[in-house]
Amino acid sequence: MGAFETISFRPENCNGCNDCMIACAQAKAQSDDAARSRIQVLSSDGSYELAMCRQCGDPECVHNCPAAALSKDAESGVIDWDASKCVDCLLCTVGCSYGGMVYDVDAGHVAKCDLCDGDPACVKACPRGALKFLTTARIYNEVGNLEDLFVPGLAGCQGCNTELIIRHAMRRIGPEAVVATPPGCIPGMGTVGYNGLTGTKVPVFHPLLTNTASMLTGVRRYYKRIGRNVKVVALAGDGGTADVGFQSLSGAAERGEEMLFICVDNEGYMNTGMQRSGCTPYGAWTSTTPVGERGRGKTQDAKNLPLLMVMHHCAYVATASTGFMEDLYDKLDRAIEASEHGFAYLHVYSPCTTGWRFPSDQNIEVSRKAVRTNFVLLWEFDPQSGLRLTHAAEDPLPLAEYVMALGKYRHLSEEQIAHIEGTIAQNVKFVKGLAAGVPLAAAPA
Amino acid sequence: MDQTHYLIVGASHAALSAVHAIRLHDAERDITVVTRDQSLPYSPTVLPYVVSGRSAPERVFLRNEDYFTRLNVKYRRGAAVRKVRPATASVQLDDGEEIGFSKLLLASGAAPALPPIPGLAGVRFHVLRTLNDAIALHSVLPKTKRALVLGGGLIGMHAAENLAKGGAQVTVVEIQPHVLSGYFDADASGIIEKVFATNGVRLLTSSQVTTLAGSGEGCRAMLSDGAELDADLLLVAAGVAPVTDFLDESGIEIDRGVLVDDWMHTSAENVWAAGDVAQARGFFEADKIINGILPDAVGQGRIAGMAMAGDAGAKPYAGGVPLNTYAFFGQQAMSVGVQESALDSSGVEVYRQVDAEAARYLKIVLQDSRLAGIFGINWAFDPGVMRELILRRIDLDAVKQPFLDAPQKIARVLMSRNWR
Numbered sequence: 091m092g093a094f095e096t097i098s099f100r101p102e103n104c105n106g107c108n109d110c111m112i113a114c115a116q117a118k119a120q121s122d123d124a125a126r127s128r129i130q131v132l133s134s135d136g137s138y139e140l141a142m143c144r145q146c147g148d149p150e151c152v153h154n155c156p157a158a159a160l161s162k163d164a165e166s167g168v169i170d171w172d173a174s175k176c177v178d179c180l181l182c183t184v185g186c187s188y189g190g191m192v193y194d195v196d197a198g199h200v201a202k203c204d205l206c207d208g209d210p211a212c213v214k215a216c217p218r219g220a221l222k223f224l225t226t227a228r229i230y231n232e233v234g235n236l237e238d239l240f241v242p243g244l245a246g247c248q249g250c251n252t253e254l255i256i257r258h259a260m261r262r263i264g265p266e267a268v269v270a271t272p273p274g275c276i277p278g279m280g281t282v283g284y285n286g287l288t289g290t291k292v293p294v295f296h297p298l299l300t301n302t303a304s305m306l307t308g309v310r311r312y313y314k315r316i317g318r319n320v321k322v323v324a325l326a327g328d329g330g331t332a333d334v335g336f337q338s339l340s341g342a343a344e345r346g347e348e349m350l351f352i353c354v355d356n357e358g359y360m361n362t363g364m365q366r367s368g369c370t371p372y373g374a375w376t377s378t379t380p381v382g383e384r385g386r387g388k389t390q391d392a393k394n395l396p397l398l399m400v401m402h403h404c405a406y407v408a409t410a411s412t413g414f415m416e417d418l419y420d421k422l423d424r425a426i427e428a429s430e431h432g433f434a435y436l437h438v439y440s441p442c443t444t445g446w447r448f449p450s451d452q453n454i455e456v457s458r459k460a461v462r463t464n465f466v467l468l469w470e471f472d473p474q475s476g477l478r479l480t481h482a483a484e485d486p487l488p489l490a491e492y493v494m495a496l497g498k499y500r501h502l503s504e505e506q507i508a509h510i511e512g513t514i515a516q517n518v519k520f521v522k523g524l525a526a527g528v529p530l531a532a533a534p535a
Numbered sequence: 536m537d538q539t540h541y542l543i544v545g546a547s548h549a550a551l552s553a554v555h556a557i558r559l560h561d562a563e564r565d566i567t568v569v570t571r572d573q574s575l576p577y578s579p580t581v582l583p584y585v586v587s588g589r590s591a592p593e594r595v596f597l598r599n600e601d602y603f604t605r606l607n608v609k610y611r612r613g614a615a616v617r618k619v620r621p622a623t624a625s626v627q628l629d630d631g632e633e634i635g636f637s638k639l640l641l642a643s644g645a646a647p648a649l650p651p652i653p654g655l656a657g658v659r660f661h662v663l664r665t666l667n668d669a670i671a672l673h674s675v676l677p678k679t680k681r682a683l684v685l686g687g688g689l690i691g692m693h694a695a696e697n698l699a700k701g702g703a704q705v706t707v708v709e710i711q712p713h714v715l716s717g718y719f720d721a722d723a724s725g726i727i728e729k730v731f732a733t734n735g736v737r738l739l740t741s742s743q744v745t746t747l748a749g750s751g752e753g754c755r756a757m758l759s760d761g762a763e764l765d766a767d768l769l770l771v772a773a774g775v776a777p778v779t780d781f782l783d784e785s786g787i788e789i790d791r792g793v794l795v796d797d798w799m800h801t802s803a804e805n806v807w808a809a810g811d812v813a814q815a816r817g818f819f820e821a822d823k824i825i826n827g828i829l830p831d832a833v834g835q836g837r838i839a840g841m842a843m844a845g846d847a848g849a850k851p852y853a854g855g856v857p858l859n860t861y862a863f864f865g866q867q868a869m870s871v872g873v874q875e876s877a878l879d880s881s882g883v884e885v886y887r888q889v890d891a892e893a894a895r896y897l898k899i900v901l902q903d904s905r906l907a908g909i910f911g912i913n914w915a916f917d918p919g920v921m922r923e924l925i926l927r928r929i930d931l932d933a934v935k936q937p938f939l940d941a942p943q944k945i946a947r948v949l950m951s952r953n954w955r
């Protein structure tokens with residue numbers, strides 16, 4: 091059994107306009123009567139509730155049908171209703187405790203949501219983003235069948251997302267690849283090995299922090315010369331990317347070398363004892379920006395590495411987060427594609443349970459909050475289309491929801507929070523400006 | 536002797552639900568399903584539509600062979616169990632064959648109960664419980680001019696409607712003052728009766744057949760009021776009784792049905808029972824009841840299957856809530872929970888809205904501000920959501936008036952808040 095697509099509802103975005111219901115009634119009952127919609131939004135005390143088929147995993151309506159008219163499609167997960175078998179007994183409506191299986195008086199039989207063959211009319215009609223069609227299941231279904239190119243049992247810290255990022259990335263990149271893992275958490279958790287029995291199942295090497303991009307340049311060029319298309323990939327930390335490794339990275343990007351450089355950004359040198367890096371944000375505690383009588387964490391802002399890469403005219407640059415896996419996958423696909431003809435740079439934020447000090451089961455939540463507060467902006471860039479935000483920066487959550495979830499910010503004073511808010515505001519403005527601007531390729535030289 | 540880990544007697548809703556639950560937890564150990572039917576599994580509930588011809592017999596099966604193969608389940612048709620011997624953990628089939636088990640589920644359901652009417656044994660009559668019963672009725676339908684149905688319960692009424700739709704002139708004789716008295720009160724039944732009358736079905740309530748005699752191809756019935764009635768088709772639908780005859784010497788405790796605890800376990804070690812054969816805790820009453828409805832057969836079968844497989848996720852039975860949906864001549868009636876008459880009177884409130892002309896009816900019974908019953912005819916609400924409100928004993932005090940005014944909407948709102 092695979093994973094299934096589903097419709098999600100954010101009541102906080104809903105204003106009860108009923109557009110979804112009209113769209114459904116039109117699509118499914120050729121009627122403008124919202125009562126005939128298979129998605130029902132109800133208002134109560136200023137908030138909104140939803141009644142519709144959840145396409146349950148073990149659906150009671152199907153069990154309750156005496157006529158074998160209902161079945162769960164193994165491919166799509168949709169509960170299908172077969173009009174030619176239904177005897178209108180309504181027992182399915184007893185089984186459903188979600189108001190998703192309802193008698194349609196005008197049609198004279200039960201009616202339920204069928205997800206419109208994977209393109210739900212209601213979602214398209216929602217003007218406020220309250221309804222979303224979650225297609226994350228596609229990742230599971232597609233990628234689940236691809237080979238995991240790391241051996242089991244990498245020794246990352248409990249709850250660390252880095253393992254998730256590199257396993258997913260390499261599944262997608264595939265076995266025709268050579269991987270470089272400069273010093274940092276990624277080799278530290280045991281990815282460097284050989285024979286397919288330890289570490290990584292594709293050729294992997296451990297360059298110096300300083301020469302990752304140069305070495306990959308040579309590897310790619312060599313294979314090209316002997317007529318093989320081998321992808322070259324860097325799985326690097328932010329230190330190895332933004333600080334020590336920056337010279338060779340910048341050089342390779344400027345030359346347009348064909349490679350995929352993935353920076354897993356945990357905002358510091360976490361593997362060696364949590365020292366600050368150029369990517370450590372303002373105010374953050376690290377072992378070299380301590381908090382005590384005098385120190386209040388880092389006193390400088392982080393450098394915005396992905397934007398620096400945009401200025402290198404790379405074939406592709408994007409930021410991503412494990413809190414938004416579909417988005418990460420879209421970008422990964424585009425980055426892989428771009429690395430066939432130029433320099434592709436993917437910057438993935440990876441909260442560090444140990445170094446940032448938060449509970450190990452909270453990583454995805456922290457990733458999401460980073461994006462929802464605009465602390466992290468998700469966007470992508472290519473020279474033809476310019477920069478595009480892939481997650482709206484409007485209506486962010488209050489910053490406190492993010493920083494207060496993390497031990498490394500617990501000491502922050504009001505002034506420090508104000509400083510961070512200022513940095514975020516500036517960043518949002520700058521990125522939005524870029525997004526609104528002309529594509530770089532079209533800009534006058 | 537054949538040996539199987541899980542042995543399931545019966546192949547209908549309770550049995551299939553148990554098989555499903557077992558396989559969710561235990562992909563390996565042998566499951567054998569034995570049924571006395573010759574066919575693939577089907578539901579008794581669909582049979583009225585086989586009678587009328589709306590459902591083709593070969594299209595009503597709930598599972599195909601492939602399902603059992605895929606789940607590695609041995610499906611044995613035409614295998615009626617004659618004896619159960621908990622002491623030796625084995626059963627004996629009609630042909631003498633023995634099957635040993637580690638865990639046994641009794642899901643043998645119910646069968647028509649025959650009323651003690653003098654002369655019944657001497658006349659040709661039909662019942663409706665098996666696919667063969669339905670096919671037999673369907674095949675005599677074209678020749679049937681006058682049909683007599685004994686019993687105005689759900690089965691009798693379903694059958695009466697479908698016989699009428701098949702072209703017969705139908706009379707239903709019901710001993711109670713109203714039809715469907717198990718699920719609806721006099722007002723509601725009255726509305727349903729009117730619809731039947733309009734559609735040409737004669738309903739004789741508070742009436743009884745005292746004797747039956749053969750008459751040509753058909754029969755002649757003497758009624759309690761002295762009237763006589765000729766029919767060329769007689770359908771006996773005067774109630775059902777759990778199928779327990781094969782348990783007579785088993786030592787398993789039986790009252791009206793097989794007595795089970797909240798895990799559907801019987802008094803015998805490693806023996807469970809579920810569905811129409813089981814007598815389990817009622818939600819509203821102290822005594823154990825036979826709920827006799829399809830959704831409960833599914834629910835009980837699941838609990839039994841999970842308990843048999845040792846699934847730690849199993850939850851004990853909450854108790855049977857009577858409920859049913861009833862579609863008749865294109866109209867809908869729903870009954871969830873109990874009537875006020877079934878409750879001790881303290882804290883009971885009854886709210887009703889009846890428009891007999893428009894065939895619309897709604898009754899809501901609350902006890903201590905919690906839903907005890909909701910009954911509707913041509914009134915939209917979600918029975919599954921209402922059932923959940925009852926089972927969870929959701930306090931409606933704060934939303935009472937809105938709930939009475941718009942039960943469907945408020946119940947859905949409560950759903951979102953309580954079990955979204």
Ligand SMILES: Cc1cc2nc3c(=O)[nH]c(=O)nc-3n(C[C@H](O)[C@H](O)[C@H](O)COP(=O)(O)OP(=O)(O)OC[C@H]3O[C@@H](n4cnc5c(N)ncnc54)[C@H](O)[C@@H]3O)c2cc1C
Nearest residue numbers: 545546547548549570571615616643644645810811828829
């Ligand atoms: C005409 C009709 C209409 C109905 N309408 C409704 C309705 O609208 N709503 C509702 O909720 N319920 C309705 N019911 C009741 C519903 O069908 C039952 O509650 C449900 O089928 C019970 O399922 P079960 O698995 O417990 O038993 P059953 O469905 O009775 O199945 C029993 C199984 O056991 C097998 N069996 C019996 N004895 C033996 C033996 N000795 N050896 C081997 N196998 C044996 C049988 O072959 C069968 O497979 C209706 C029933 C009928 C007959």
Ligand code: SF4
Nearest residue numbers: 155176177179180182
């Ligand atoms: S109304 Fe139709 S789909 Fe629903 S349970 Fe009855 S036969 Fe099955």
